[in-house]
Amino acid sequence: MDQKELGAELHSIRRLMERSAKFISLSGLSGVLAGVYALAGAGVAYGLTYKTISLFPYEDNFPSDNTLVWQLAGIGLTVLVAAIVTAVLLSSRKARIQGQQVWNPASKALLRAIAYPLVAGGLLVFIAIAHGWFALVAPVCLIFYGLALVAGSRYTYRMVEWLGIMQLALGLVAAAVPGYGLLFWSLGFGVLHIVYGIIMHVKYDRRGEA
């Protein structure tokens, strides 16, 4: 082996280590679609809650009407399920194109890492709703989702860590200025997802590799 071959060999070994430990089939496009679903859901929620359109939806009377509360929760869940289904379908497709398995040690590690913050956050949101602590709903969603992304980023594109940190920061701001929950929720789950999805799509989806 000459020097060049040795260098190439070393490089391929490093790449293999990276590739085996990271889930690189995450689809950027599914991030964009998740953002679109979130904005659509937020639009419907806004219409149900306020009836009239104002630019800064400040809400000093949190929804006291029970039907409305569960309607809003239903919208949130629908958006969540649609986003998950889309992510699974598009990532499976991308994995197939890359000749990889979707269900591999890296994706299992990724799911394990995000499961605890996501489940804990989801339960906390239900507890908050049940107690009528509506001001906590949007911040808790954003903060726990951000924590999940930071935890999961070890097992996929590093860029995901930044998305997580931004969701986390947005959640804290949302907690500091209660009343703008829907606005911050739309910024985090809608706008940030779309922006990051586009960046990931351009950077990774087309080339099909990390």
Next chain:
Amino acid sequence: MLKHFDKAFENRVRLQVMAVLMANDSYDFNSLKELLDVTDGNLASHLKALEKVGYIDVHKSFVGRKTNTSYTASAIGKQAFERHLNALEELINQHRS
């Protein structure tokens, strides 16, 4: 320098297996096969060789009624891999200067 080159890693598949086990806590047989794109028999014989020199540990468990075999790098395996890679790197650097 060459004395640090590990005979166990002369084969490419063995070096690759070791690299994957360095980067992951554990890896199962089928995922390794998929990732390295090798045949069952080929992979099995290289895994056996690595197991024999004590570089990897084998864990068998049952998923339903199917056996699931997974592998982890042993402490001496990790050391050997690092030494081998460092030797490779030094050799490259030597040529460069």
